[in-house]
Amino acid sequence: MQRRASAALSLTALVTLAVTGCGNDSSTSAPSDSAPAAKARPTPTAEPAGVPLTSAALTARLLDESDLGEGYTRRAKSDNSDRDDVTVIGCPALEKLGGNGAAGGELDFPNSAEVTFSYARGSGSEVAEELYSDTVDKLGPNTRTVFEAMTGCPLYQVVVGDAPIAVATQKLPAPALGDEAWSQLLTLTAGGRDTVMKQTAVRVGSVLVVVSGSPALVDTHLTRAVEKARG
16 A cells, blocks of 8 residues: 655655755765854744744744855755655555545644755755744654654655655664754665665754754754754
8 A cells, every 4th residue: 555655744855855866975074163154143033932933933943054154055945746746665654644644734734944955065965954843742742753653664665756766764863952852864775876864853842853964964963953943
């Protein structure tokens, strides 16, 4: 049985990055600390703890070029049509999260924002950030469910349109950040080419930070992403 993967979390973001060829250079070096000082920007408005943020408020808390330093270019946002044609095969737990479960809103968080950057100093390297917001009693348990499903299947396949991608997953220790955290390493194989990617999610109150991409870039920018998402 095949069902569409839920867009609740970033399986589709990982697939999109893999299709565009990011993360294949696992030796990508982290940016140096010699980047010029960032220009002052307005501080995002703080909200009461536990109150879900609007998509506009989340957008203001995304990483930008001044947070990342030299060598990064914001990638133009593509339409989401490719995300509507993602099928999971061989992972019953993920298949179960698709279809009616996603359509019924059990996993889709109501407010979100996202951004993707290419890193010029690493061959084909990119890093993507997604922010989601919902009530704490939904955000934490639903994120945990998705990560457990993804890491519970060591091998499965994702089909984007008619392009199959083999996925191998490995659960990683969660970073000591935020209220809850999850992390995984994935190897995606498409067209005979392996793409190694890391994905880490951190919940800070009613905001979920998900950073995906080249492992070195995820490690480099995760803490700043969480700090900025905290507001």
